[in-house]
Amino acid sequence: MCCCPKAWKRFPDPVKMPACSTAGSAYLHLVKAQLLTALTYKTDFILAILGNVAVMLASIYLWQAAYRSQLLTTGVDLDSMITYVVMVALMNACYSGTIEFTLQHRITQGDVVIDLIRPIHLLGSYLAVDLGLTVSAFLSRVLPMLAVALIFFPFKPPASLIHGGLFLASALMGYLILWLCAALIALICLWHIQLGHLGAVKDGFILLLSGRIVPAWLMPDFLRPIMDLLPFQHIYQTPLSFYIGQINLAQASLILARQALWTLALLALVQWVWFSGKKQLLALGG
Amino acid sequence: MDSNLLGTTLYLMKLSIKKQFAYPLMFISCLFLIPMMVASGVLLLYALATHFSSVSGWTFDQLALLYGFGYLSHGLLMVFGAQNIWMDQLVIKGEFDRMLLRPLPVIIQYACSNINLIGFIDVIIGAGILTASSWRLKLSWNAGLVLLLLLTLAGATWIRLALYLIVCSTAFWTKRSSSLFWLMTDLMERATQLPLSIYPQRFQLVLTVLLPLAMISYQPVKQLLNQPGTWLAGLVFLATPVIGLIILYLAVKFFNFGLKQYESAGS
Numbered sequence: 407m408c409c410c411p412k413a414w415k416r417f418p419d420p421v422k423m424p425a426c427s428t429a430g431s432a433y434l435h436l437v438k439a440q441l442l443t444a445l446t447y448k449t450d451f452i453l454a455i456l457g458n459v460a461v462m463l464a465s466i467y468l469w470q471a472a473y474r475s476q477l478l479t480t481g482v483d484l485d486s487m488i489t490y491v492v493m494v495a496l497m498n499a500c501y502s503g504t505i506e507f508t509l510q511h512r513i514t515q516g517d518v519v520i521d522l523i524r525p526i527h528l529l530g531s532y533l534a535v536d537l538g539l540t541v542s543a544f545l546s547r548v549l550p551m552l553a554v555a556l557i558f559f560p561f562k563p564p565a566s567l568i569h570g571g572l573f574l575a576s577a578l579m580g581y582l583i584l585w586l587c588a589a590l591i592a593l594i595c596l597w598h599i600q601l602g603h604l605g606a607v608k609d610g611f612i613l614l615l616s617g618r619i620v621p622a623w624l625m626p627d628f629l630r631p632i633m634d635l636l637p638f639q640h641i642y643q644t645p646l647s648f649y650i651g652q653i654n655l656a657q658a659s660l661i662l663a664r665q666a667l668w669t670l671a672l673l674a675l676v677q678w679v680w681f682s683g684k685k686q687l688l689a690l691g692g
Numbered sequence: 693m694d695s696n697l698l699g700t701t702l703y704l705m706k707l708s709i710k711k712q713f714a715y716p717l718m719f720i721s722c723l724f725l726i727p728m729m730v731a732s733g734v735l736l737l738y739a740l741a742t743h744f745s746s747v748s749g750w751t752f753d754q755l756a757l758l759y760g761f762g763y764l765s766h767g768l769l770m771v772f773g774a775q776n777i778w779m780d781q782l783v784i785k786g787e788f789d790r791m792l793l794r795p796l797p798v799i800i801q802y803a804c805s806n807i808n809l810i811g812f813i814d815v816i817i818g819a820g821i822l823t824a825s826s827w828r829l830k831l832s833w834n835a836g837l838v839l840l841l842l843l844t845l846a847g848a849t850w851i852r853l854a855l856y857l858i859v860c861s862t863a864f865w866t867k868r869s870s871s872l873f874w875l876m877t878d879l880m881e882r883a884t885q886l887p888l889s890i891y892p893q894r895f896q897l898v899l900t901v902l903l904p905l906a907m908i909s910y911q912p913v914k915q916l917l918n919q920p921g922t923w924l925a926g927l928v929f930l931a932t933p934v935i936g937l938i939i940l941y942l943a944v945k946f947f948n949f950g951l952k953q954y955e956s957a958g959s
Contacts, residue, residue, distance in 0.1 A: 449755040453871035457878045464882035464891075471890035472740050603721035610728030619732045622737040 421468055433526065435533035451546045458547050462495035466559055482623070486650045489562045492555040493646050494618055497577065499547040501584055501641075502539040505532045506605045509592035522684075528682060529589060536585060562603035565651025572658055576645035579662075579669045584612070584641050593676065596683030611636075617643025623652075637668040700796055704804035730817050733885060748889040753828045754917055755887070760821030762884035762909035765848035767814025773853045775806040779860035780869040798951055799944055820896045822869060831916065840929040841916075848908040850936030852880065854943035855903065861943075864950030865926045884909045904939065907932045 466488055473484040482490070509532065512518040555561040555673050564570030591605045613619055615629070616638040622630065633639045644665055647653045653661055737759060741752030775782075782788060791801045826833070859876050863869035866878070883905035888896050900906040907928070915928040 449866065450868065450871045453875050457871075457875040460875070460882065461878050466739075467890045467892070468747070468886060471887075472744040474748070475746045538790070601815050603725050606725045607721055609726070610725050610732070613732045614728055614735065619736050620739045624743055626735075626738065626742075 410418045415675060415689060418645075423449075433530060438459050438538065451542075455547050458495060458499050458551055462492060462551055462555070465491040465495065465643050466649075471678040482621075482650065482652070485560045485562055487621075488559050489650055490621060490646055492551075492559065492561050493649055494642055496548050496551055497642060497645070498502040498618065499551060500540050501537050501581060503536040503584065503585055503588050504539065505529075505536060506588045506592045508532060508535070510595045515689040529676065532589070533585065540581070562650070564649050568655060569648050569651055572653075572662065573645050576640070576648050576662060576665060579665045580645050582669050583637050583665075586669070587612070587637070589670070591677050593679045593683055596679075596686070605625045612638045612641060613641060616641045617646065621646075637672065642666055697796065701800055702806055704801065705807050708804055708807040709809060719810060722813060724766050726810070726813045727817065730763065730821075734821070735801075740795075748887050749848060750887050750889075753825050754913075756821055756825035757829060757917070758887060758909055758913045759846075759885050760818050760823075760825055761848075761913050763818030764815060764822060764925055765818075765845055765852055766880075766884070767816075767818050767854070767907055768845070768849040769852040770811030770814050771808050772803065772849070773856055774808040774811065775802065776856040776860040777870065779873075780863040780867055783863045783954065784867055788951070788954055789956050792951075792954075797880045799947055802947075829917075841912075844929045844932045847933030847936035848912070850933070851908055851939045854936070854939040855880075856904075857940075857943040858946050861947045861950040864953045879903070880908070904935050905924055907935050 441574065469487045469491060473487070510519070512521060512634065518528075521531065524531070553563075564573055587608060588605065591608050594604065615633050615636055619648075620640075622633060622639060623644050633643075644653075644661060647661075648658070734756065737752055737755045740747050741755070747755060784945070788798065791798045795799060855876060856873065859872040862872060880901075882897050883903075888899055888906050888910045891899070897939045900911075911928045912932055
C-alpha cells in the first residue's frame, strides 16, 4: 500500500462504541472512555509531549532568530509572536480528532450499522469521542507544554479578560469548524468507499490558510482574499488574534458573528450530507 | 550479492511498485497534498524573508537552498523507507513470520516491501527548489561538484534511513514505535529544513554529534555557500556519506538484533 506519511499520522486505532441506556450519559461515557484509552499508553503520550514541545521550541527559536535581524515591515513584537506560536502549538495539541478515520473505517467494515441502531445521534457520538481525546490532550500535552513556555519564554496572558473570553468562544467555534470539515470529508465515504488522502489534502489547505504556520499579517497580499473566502482562518488565526489583542472590541462582534455563521453553515451542510448519505448507505461485511 | 539474490530483490521491488497502482486515488491525492505541504514551508520562508532582513544570517534564497536539499533526501527516504511507519504493525500482526521462512535476508525483504512511488513527488519538488535557488544564488556547478553533491545526497538519505530503522526497530521490544517515528520526523524536519544556527549551542551539539542530523543538509549546504566557520569545510561532502554508511551498518545490526527478540503472533 502506498501512502503519504503525513496522512498516516492522522490514522489512530478505531474507537469501540459502548452500549448505554440514556443518550445524555452515553455522550459523557464516550468522552470518559476515550480519555482513559488515550492515557493508557503512557509511553505514547510522553513521546507525543516531547514531539509537541520540540515543534514548539523550533518555532520559537526560528522567530527569535528572525527578530534578531532587522525588522523590515511593522508587525507584532517578539513577545506577541512567541505567544502566538505557543498558542498555535497548544491549540494544535488540543485539536485532536478521529472522525475521519473512524467513520471511514466503520463504513468500509460495515460496523456503522451497529452505530446507526444505537439510541444516540451517530455524529454526536463521534463528537463526544473526539472531545474526550481533546480533554486527554489538554491534560497530557497542553499543560506540560504550557509549563515549558511559561518557565523558559516570555509567554503573555490574553490582552485583557474580555479578550480572553472572546478567545475561548472563538477557539471553541474554531474547533467545531475543524471538526465539521473533517466530518464532511468522512461522509464522502458514504458514496465513495476509498477516499485516498482527501482528508490530508483538506489538512494541507488548513495548514496553508489557517494562520497556523504563517500569521495572516505576514501572508502575501494575494493570499489574503482567499483566506477571507474560506472558513479555515477561523480555526487558528481568529482566536489567536483575539488572544494577542489584534482585534479590538469594536470589531469583535462582527468577526465573531462571521465565525458563528461559518460554524452554522458547516453544521447545516454536514447534517444535509449525512441525511442524504444515510439513504443510500451500502453496508459491507457482516 | 549473487545473481539469485539480486534477481529476487529486484523482483520484490517490482511487486512493491505494481501493488501501488491498485489504488490510483492515493497517488492522485498526493499530487495535491505534497505540493501544499511544501508550499506551507516555502510560504514561511517567504514571510520571513519579506518581513525580516535575514534569519540568523541566511537570506531567502539560501534558506530555500537548504530547504530544497533537505527535502530531496526526505523524498528519497520516503521512496525507500516509508515502511518504517508500520514496523510496529508488522510485529504485532506477525508479518515477519513469512519473511523469516524465505531464503532471503529479512532486512532485504523488509527494505523492498514498499518502494513508495509517491516519494518521487517529494524528490522532484526538492530538486526543483534546489535548482531554482541555486540559479538565483548564481552558484557555479561543475561535474566534480555535482558528483560530490550526489554522494552527499546518498549519505544524507542513508543517515535518515538508519535513524528511522533504529527508532522503529524498538518495536521488536515495545510493540509500539509509531510515536517514536513521529518524534524523529518532527526533529528531522526542524533540523534539516531550517538552519541549525537558530538553535542554542547545546541543541546544535546534540543535533551534530549525538544525532548527526546536521550532516543531512545544514553542513553540506553551508559548505556549498562557503559560510564562515565551516570547520568541516572541504570534508563535509565526503563526511556525510561515510557517516551515513557507518550509521546504516549499525542500524541494520540493531534491526537484526531486534529480530532475534521477535515473537510471532501465532495463528
